[in-house]
Amino acid sequence: MIKLDNLHKYYGTGAQRLHVLNGIDLHIREGELVSIMGSSGSGKSTLLNILGLLDQYDEGRYALAGQPMERLSEKQAAQYRNRMIGFVFQSFNLLPFKNALENVSLPLYYQGMSRKARSEQARHYLEQVGLADRMTHMPNELSGGQKQRVAIARALVTQPKVILADEPTGALDSVTTGEVMELLHRIHGEGNTLVIVTHEPEIAAQTQRQITLKDGRIVATPDGIAPSATEEPA
Amino acid sequence: MIDGLQEILYTMRRNKLRTGLTAFGVFWGIFMLVLLLGAGRGMQNGMERRFMNDMSDTIWVHAGKTSIPYQGLGTERQITLTQEDMRAIEQLPGVRFLSSETPLGAFRQASANIVVGDRSGSFGVIGVADEYFDIKANIDFPGGRKLHLLDAEEQRKVAVIGTTVQQALFPPGISPLGQDIRINRVTFTVVGVFYDSGREGRMSERIYLPRSAFGQTFGGGERVSVIALRPEPSVDSYALEERVKELLQRRHQVAPEDRQAIRLHNMARQAEHFNQVFAGLNAFLWFVGLGTLTAGIVGVSNIMIITVKERTREIGVRKALGARPAGIVGGLLMESVLITGIAGYTGLVLGVGLLELVSYGLNALNLQLDFFAQPEVDFQLALTALALLVGVGALAGLAPALKAAAISPVEAMRAD
Ligand SMILES: Nc1ncnc2c1ncn2[C@@H]1O[C@H](COP(=O)(O)OP(=O)(O)OP(=O)(O)O)[C@@H](O)[C@H]1O
Numbered sequence: 001m002i003k004l005d006n007l008h009k010y011y012g013t014g015a016q017r018l019h020v021l022n023g024i025d026l027h028i029r030e031g032e033l034v035s036i037m038g039s040s041g042s043g044k045s046t047l048l049n050i051l052g053l054l055d056q057y058d059e060g061r062y063a064l065a066g067q068p069m070e071r072l073s074e075k076q077a078a079q080y081r082n083r084m085i086g087f088v089f090q091s092f093n094l095l096p097f098k099n100a101l102e103n104v105s106l107p108l109y110y111q112g113m114s115r116k117a118r119s120e121q122a123r124h125y126l127e128q129v130g131l132a133d134r135m136t137h138m139p140n141e142l143s144g145g146q147k148q149r150v151a152i153a154r155a156l157v158t159q160p161k162v163i164l165a166d167e168p169t170g171a172l173d174s175v176t177t178g179e180v181m182e183l184l185h186r187i188h189g190e191g192n193t194l195v196i197v198t199h200e201p202e203i204a205a206q207t208q209r210q211i212t213l214k215d216g217r218i219v220a221t222p223d224g225i226a227p228s229a230t231e232e233p234a
Numbered sequence: 235m236i237d238g239l240q241e242i243l244y245t246m247r248r249n250k251l252r253t254g255l256t257a258f259g260v261f262w263g264i265f266m267l268v269l270l271l272g273a274g275r276g277m278q279n280g281m282e283r284r285f286m287n288d289m290s291d292t293i294w295v296h297a298g299k300t301s302i303p304y305q306g307l308g309t310e311r312q313i314t315l316t317q318e319d320m321r322a323i324e325q326l327p328g329v330r331f332l333s334s335e336t337p338l339g340a341f342r343q344a345s346a347n348i349v350v351g352d353r354s355g356s357f358g359v360i361g362v363a364d365e366y367f368d369i370k371a372n373i374d375f376p377g378g379r380k381l382h383l384l385d386a387e388e389q390r391k392v393a394v395i396g397t398t399v400q401q402a403l404f405p406p407g408i409s410p411l412g413q414d415i416r417i418n419r420v421t422f423t424v425v426g427v428f429y430d431s432g433r434e435g436r437m438s439e440r441i442y443l444p445r446s447a448f449g450q451t452f453g454g455g456e457r458v459s460v461i462a463l464r465p466e467p468s469v470d471s472y473a474l475e476e477r478v479k480e481l482l483q484r485r486h487q488v489a490p491e492d493r494q495a496i497r498l499h500n501m502a503r504q505a506e507h508f509n510q511v512f513a514g515l516n517a518f519l520w521f522v523g524l525g526t527l528t529a530g531i532v533g534v535s536n537i538m539i540i541t542v543k544e545r546t547r548e549i550g551v552r553k554a555l556g557a558r559p560a561g562i563v564g565g566l567l568m569e570s571v572l573i574t575g576i577a578g579y580t581g582l583v584l585g586v587g588l589l590e591l592v593s594y595g596l597n598a599l600n601l602q603l604d605f606f607a608q609p610e611v612d613f614q615l616a617l618t619a620l621a622l623l624v625g626v627g628a629l630a631g632l633a634p635a636l637k638a639a640a641i642s643p644v645e646a647m648r649a650d
């Protein structure tokens with residue numbers, strides 16, 4: 001599903017240049033649940049943003065679902081982000097002036113789907129994350145866990161190829177963290193591919209494979225590939 | 235499209251106060267522009283009504299005393315215009331209408347005693363030649379008719395009287411039409427009532443008689459005191475004025491450089507003067523109005539910059555969810571255009587409405603202000619201004635919108 005070859009990423013220029021990702025090789029198969037660990041500043045978010053086409057890389061290759069993600073125009077990138085990738089952020093990133101249902105519908109709006117169809121689909125996913133009774137609530141009327149569940153519903157609503165989560169439980173207490181992780185597991189169970197960036201070893205332990213970054217390199221990739229995961233055609 | 239609009243309305247509703255203030259800036263700009271132009275037009279109309287009732291291409295010819303000796307003739311010789319002069323002018327190419335005035339009495343200001351029943355008054359009585367009301371084509375006839383050719387041919391003893399004369403001689407509610415009036419004891423029948431706003435309405439203190447009946451009744455012979463003519467539409471009125479002057483100077487043996495003996499007064503010159511003054515006034519009003527408008531547009535531009543800054547994070551999130559740059563630019567532009575368009579149109583409609591109201595009020599109250607009449611604005615022109623404004627509004631939003639669309643989603647989402 002995701003294939004990285006010798007990926008490099010720099011920030012800044014000249015003497016100030018920071019080598020944030022230093023030759024990443026990574027292969028994530030369809031249906032995998034992978035966690036990325038590493039100390040602060042090790043490049044986890046940078047890597048995830050590149051995977052999500054939110055950021056650009058400087059060298060190497062990136063293929064998503066068999067398609068090379070090279071020299072994308074802004075428009076193409078937007079289209080791929082919309083159809084192939086679902087994002088879950090630490091800070092939720094819900095639009096504050098839209099209610100839960102409207103927030104979840106938004107990616108479908110960018111697909112040009114009719115209002116009625118969007119609402120229907122968004123409703124379905126909100127039910128899936130257990131927020132059937134919170135559809136018309138505004139984000140500031142929701143708890144942190146509820147907000148994150150809205151964000152997860154929003155990531156799922158376009159049925160993307162991969163779901164990328166950057167510290168999805170980073171802003172949550174332990175109880176809600178448990179709930180959110182349970183939800184992510186269920187989503188994985190339904191056959192989705194998930195990549196989760198986390199600080200917490202307990203969370204990483206719940207994933208099939210842990211990737212640890214240090215100074216822009218992958219230091220340990222114990223072979224934790226689930227037996228059920230299928231090899232995708234290159 | 236509807237969805238897009240809804241998205242924009244969402245964001246505008248979020249910032250009601252700011253949207254409102256921005257809209258007000260544009261509204262005020264257009265509103266003031268319309269009012270200023272309307273007021274300028276009103277002043278122009280007022281002045282025109284006051285001074286320009288005679289068609290603006292009329293040439294008036296007066297005669298005086300010679301001031302320069304010429305061909306053995308001395309100065310201080312009184313020149314008298316005659317019917318012969320009229321016939322000679324008629325032969326000139328380019329004359330469209332030709333007429334003359336001959337007042338009753340020796341002087342132009344002379345007046346005659348008018349009696350109707352037991353009322354009487356003293357008013358100027360003037361015999362006018364055939365095409366007089368083609369020259370004074372602009373005066374109002376609130377009642378009855380103008381004098382026409384048949385009146386002259388049949389030597390009818392008919393008269394048209396000014397509104398002031400009517401008010402003095404006829405009780406209110408009684409129509410003067412068909413009534414007899416006695417002018418120096420000779421009976422004439424009133425066939426029309428006119429209102430001439432010239433000389434602040436004093437031109438309405440006159441009584442006009444057909445030249446033929448006037449001559450038959452009061453004499454005066456060949457003498458006319460004023461000749462008036464209008465050129466054919468294609469003819470240069472200054473050139474015609476020159477030809478008439480030369481003709482009359484030759485006929486009366488007046489030195490070409492004598493400015494006293496034969497005096498021509500070309501209304502085109504006056505009209506030109508007026509037009510210059512009002513062109514200047516209009517330019518000034520446009521300048522002020524556009525200044526106000528520019529302030530409004532700068533306001534829109536500023537607001538768009540602030541909006542984009544404030545919404546950077548939101549734009550980042552939208553991009554992460556698959557919004558295209560074109561969509562983001564389009565949305566921000568639409569917002570800008572919508573604000574300027576709606577506010578501008580409101581200003582336009584209210585401005586025009588207010589002008590109409592003032593105009594209606596002046597008419598309803600029958601107020602005749604000396605320097606103000608019928609304020610109005612060319613709606614077409616105002617619409618053009620509005621279209622321009624919306625275009626500029628779009629431009630004002632364009633730069634910040636392009637900038638917003640160019641920020642990478644990661645950068646944008648990092649913003650607070
Ligand atoms: N826009 C940027 N400009 C310059 N340097 C940056 C930029 N973004 C990130 N960096 C640097 O790149 C490195 C990796 O950042 P990144 O956010 O990927 O770390 P991280 O592993 O996610 O850390 P954390 O666990 O604290 O979230 C850091 O040293 C950071 O300072």
Ligand SMILES: [Mg+2]
Pocket residue numbers: 044045046
């Ligand atoms: Mg991070």
